Amino acid sequence: MKKVFTLMVCALVVTALSCSKKTTAVSDTKKATVTYALNIQPLLESKCAPCHLPAKGGNKTDFSTYEAAKSYVDPMLERVQLAAGTKGFMPMKREALSAEEIALLKKWKEEGLAK
């Protein structure tokens, strides 16, 4: 009888151990494919200049830093997706961004706004 009890205790310990192992966090280290330095800064510098870049003589909201781009990503996305020429549309008085350029901004946001 004592032997059966010992076996049961062993079985319980083994079960508990294997269960606790399963709770190991699933690693979430997927690398961002769109970054500010590689994709977003060049996009803003070519399409939102000179108005939003003080270095180029712009006097509108400054989009020349990572922090600024990051905090304005939502209004940027909203405005570049308005119909060209309507109130609030950006880039103002210019051709609309391409679908690829808009997708890039969206992806940057979805992936967590990598620097």
Ligand code: HEC
């Ligand atoms: C020809 C000049 C010009 C260009 C180019 C331009 N903008 Fe603007 N932008 C303005 C002006 C003027 C305003 C202020 C009036 C308004 O809010 O509509 C403004 C305001 C904004 C705002 C609101 C800022 C705030 O402080 O609330 C956002 C967001 C914006 N622009 C995004 C963009 C993006 C993104 C681009 C490039 C893809 C761009 N703009 C290109 C002139 C420009």
